[in-house]
Amino acid sequence: MQKLKLGVIFGGMSTEHDVSVTSGTSVIKNLDKEKYEIYPIYIDSDGKWYEYSKKVDKIDILQVGEKIEEKIAIANPIEYLQECDVIFPVLHGLYGEDGTIQGLLELIKKPYVGCKVLASSICMDKAYSKIIFEKAGINQAKYIYVKISKINNKQNIDTATLKNNYTYVDNNFNEHNSTLEEIANIVEQELSFPTFVKPSNSGSSVGIKKAHNKAELMEAIKYAGKFDKKILIEQNIKGREVECAVLGNDDVKASVVGEILPAEDFYTFDAKYKNAESKVVIPAEISESISDEIRKTAIKAYKSTDCKGLARVDFFIENGTNKVIINEINTLPGFTQISMYPQLWQSMGISYTKLLDKLVELALENK
Ligand SMILES: Nc1ncnc2c1ncn2[C@@H]1O[C@H](COP(=O)(O)OP(=O)(O)O)[C@@H](O)[C@H]1O
Numbered sequence: 001m002q003k004l005k006l007g008v009i010f011g012g013m014s015t016e017h018d019v020s021v022t023s024g025t026s027v028i029k030n031l032d033k034e035k036y037e038i039y040p041i042y043i044d045s046d047g048k049w050y051e052y053s054k055k056v057d058k059i060d061i062l063q064v065g066e067k068i069e070e071k072i073a074i075a076n077p078i079e080y081l082q083e084c085d086v087i088f089p090v091l092h093g094l095y096g097e098d099g100t101i102q103g104l105l106e107l108i109k110k111p112y113v114g115c116k117v118l119a120s121s122i123c124m125d126k127a128y129s130k131i132i133f134e135k136a137g138i139n140q141a142k143y144i145y146v147k148i149s150k151i152n153n154k155q156n157i158d159t160a161t162l163k164n165n166y167t168y169v170d171n172n173f174n175e176h177n178s179t180l181e182e183i184a185n186i187v188e189q190e191l192s193f194p195t196f197v198k199p200s201n202s203g204s205s206v207g208i209k210k211a212h213n214k215a216e217l218m219e220a221i222k223y224a225g226k227f228d229k230k231i232l233i234e235q236n237i238k239g240r241e242v243e244c245a246v247l248g249n250d251d252v253k254a255s256v257v258g259e260i261l262p263a264e265d266f267y268t269f270d271a272k273y274k275n276a277e278s279k280v281v282i283p284a285e286i287s288e289s290i291s292d293e294i295r296k297t298a299i300k301a302y303k304s305t306d307c308k309g310l311a312r313v314d315f316f317i318e319n320g321t322n323k324v325i326i327n328e329i330n331t332l333p334g335f336t337q338i339s340m341y342p343q344l345w346q347s348m349g350i351s352y353t354k355l356l357d358k359l360v361e362l363a364l365e366n367k
């Protein structure tokens with residue numbers, strides 16, 4: 001039987017580059033080498049493309065922060081991709097999980113694993129996924145949406161405009177030019193502390209801060225603004241954090257629910273990747289009715305955002321009320337062997353290697 005030529009792309013230009021190196025090398029390590037001829041493609045942080053030239057069966061899983069050493073520059077990435085039958089972009093964050101690489105693959109008509117352009121970009125952008133969740137009637141944290149103006153030519157802009165370079169976007173998309181102080185006042189009126197301040201396009205908790213008072217809030221908004229010009233300020237949800245894996249194109253399945261027990265106050269970058277005290281519990285110790293509600297809502301969120309292939313849908317279960325509240329959808333969730341997504345399927349009898357086969361099958365079905 002001829003092997004399927006599978007391009008596995010990892011690394012990439014986002015703040016989650018290092019995480020993607022771990023996910024990508026995990027995928028390569030676990031793929032069935034009898035079935036696939038693997039083309040390991042590494043994109044560095046500047047966007048240069050390389051073939052990872054280590055012998056494929058010698059490729060080991062790199063830990064977060066470890067570097068790709070053996071690599072040969074790819075002169076023409078499009079030609080290189082054309083040689084493959086199917087592509088698995090194991091890229092997290094911007095330029096990978098946001099529809100950009102998906103757009104490139106559409107242009108060259110290559111089947112690929114995971115969501116297409118629209119679902120990828122909606123789910124990457126927290127402000128826009130919230131609009132869909134609202135339309136779908138899914139519970140979520142109350143939030144304020146703020147934009148920061150890009151000021152390219154300071155000379156032509158008067159001081160008043162410079163002061164008002166924040167824009168509060170209200171529920172009807174009316175824009176209100178504001179100062180940082182005015183934004184903080186709106187947040188104080190609409191939400192209560194603590195709040196979560198997030199870049200709209202982010203991942204791995206990069207750029208996210210919890211603000212306990214007005215001063216922290218203003219600092220957090222400025223900080224989030226370093227990562228994205230679109231910012232969300234959300235009501236803090238006190239509750240348990242749970243996640244559900246979804247798999248499929250039209251016939252969609254949801255996994256059991258897993259719980260995150262972050263080692264820190266919330267699930268920060270360090271709590272995710274550096275603190276071994278963070279734990280996952282699979283299946284989560286929750287009632288059958290809550291688990292059913294989460295699984296049903298995960299599928300609804302997945303379909304309403306037009307996801308295909310795979311996604312992990314994350315929720316809170318609010319303390320006291322047991323209300324199920326969506327947090328976000330990740331269209332390319334962490335993919336190491338100990339990551340939640342593969343582990344959830346593992347607990348349902350689908351091994352990591354079989355899961356990868358299924359994802360490739362779904363990619364070919366959805367071309
Ligand atoms: N509204 C909220 N209430 C309570 N905790 C939150 C809230 N939003 C985010 N968090 C915490 O911050 C973490 C990262 O936020 P998230 O929106 O999932 O961003 P990312 O895309 O970077 O994972 C979550 O896993 C959770 O621990």
Ligand SMILES: [Mg+2]
Nearest residue numbers: 204205314328
């Ligand atoms: Mg998250």
